Amino acid sequence: MIEVPTVRRRLLGAELRRLRDKAGLTLEDAARILECDRSKISRIETGHRGMRPKELRELLSEYGVDEARRHALAELARQANKRGWWQDYEDILAEPYQDFISLEASAASIWAYEAQLIPGLLQTERYSAAIAEASLVKESKEQRERFVAVRMARQRVLNQGEPSLAFWAILGEAALRQRVGGIDVMREQLHRLVELSSDLPNVNLQVLPFDVGAHAANAGTFVLLTFPEPTDLGIVYLDSLTGGMYLEEPRDVNRHRLVYEHLRASALPTQASIKLIEKVAREL
Template identity: 40%
Template sequence: MANYRVLPTVRRRRLGDTLRRFRHESKMSLETAAEAMGWDPAKVSKIENAKGRIRPSDVGPLLEKYGVTDEVVVTALTRLAEDAQKTGWWQTYGDVAAHAYRDYISVEADAKSVRICTPAILPGLFQTGEYAREIITATALTRTPEEISALVEIRKARQAVLTRPHEPLKFWAVIGEAALRQRFASRPNLMRSQLLHVLDMTELPNVTVQVIPSTTAPNPAMVGVFTLFEFPVPWPTVVNTENLRGGQFAEDPGEVQIFEEAFERVTVAALSVDDSRETITRIMERPEK
């Protein structure tokens, strides 16, 4: 597979957007900010548009010009400037992972918590290798067998965020009952091991799982998969929606709020955590014929 450096544009965009916001709040123009730092205005513009880099050591002084002195914010942005120059592990897969997917993995790696509503499929962070291969084969319509194997590797590698030693990702998944009852004719025992793995994941203190029963009233989960990513200060929550061609992010606060409310309604429609575990166990032990 291809192995080359791809610019981590998501982190740069988040850094640039935040610096632009602080500049606007300070009422400073590009020219004024550049003059204060001894830079050309084009440099400030490129940093804000994720087309240029800013040295981590310059982040604090620039924020000071904008009147931002909160140590938590300065530290967070400085670290992001450092991380924006690094190559994520997923970049080694080259074009196997599409740009949108690389963006998703980068955002997932940086998030402090993720809430996902997935009515018809198990979340990628819960998928065993066997289950992932079946799902990717069925949905990645133009992929070669070699690319499918690489995508399975990527999906498994992503799951490290749940058990990383420093601040493991807080993960709240609301899963449709239909996803639990999925069957693979050629691999009748696959789902038993997959559901057992889901139960194991629910034992993690940072993981919450709820099941939406098939008998529940209509609710926003009917629309499809969506994921809310929450980050440390000062970055706002973003939402990702998915379809057969991939996913796309929305950052507008009004749009994100709609999905925040939708997730809340879905959790109300779902079973409690304890009842969800019992449901998963029952389906695993007594699969439908």
């Protein structure tokens, strides 16, 4: 069984390092607090090992962290050691993608920009199956079906109760017009987008039309995840054929946050976006 989620451990470790520095303490000081070797603290801060709840409480107390922030970080640490439903699909999911699903499941907000495809959280089953059929060229029919099952299961985060995940998707107009699976599949998918935007108040949808021209995200698509306050932690996921990669440094996260704000300003407002989606569906 793989060690999951490594990304969440790195995220927690980086925050612990920042809090230690803010408190003016060294690695040796932190080691004395836990009565351990300096190397253990270093491995915790780099995400190479987890820590017991009692150890986390002791460190955060000595670092002068307030109660609300201690609770948020304790939850992050608890999630780092929790086995998720997605681990039953290790045979078809790359490790970075498993990490992504685990982070998605506990995120407070997700901002997604997709240029050519509908984001996974908004896909219909038939649209997802068409993607799997086209892209999973080495996998068997059963593996492709399991991939679709994972994608459908992921969508539970959109209506899993309070507090609801705040999901914001900006779609390039090409994502509406790329006929994935044929006309019937695509028309169903477009109607699904309209329904989700209308039925789920935590789902916001905008379309970036062709006539915008050059825009802030010409470098490519990305997903930005942030976690429950008051941690103020965020991470950027970049998808790829080999499983994806993460940007965890605050400067990289903040750069993508700024890019997303520019995309919001360039894209059509929600109601105008829905009208364009309905127009494209009629034209199919």
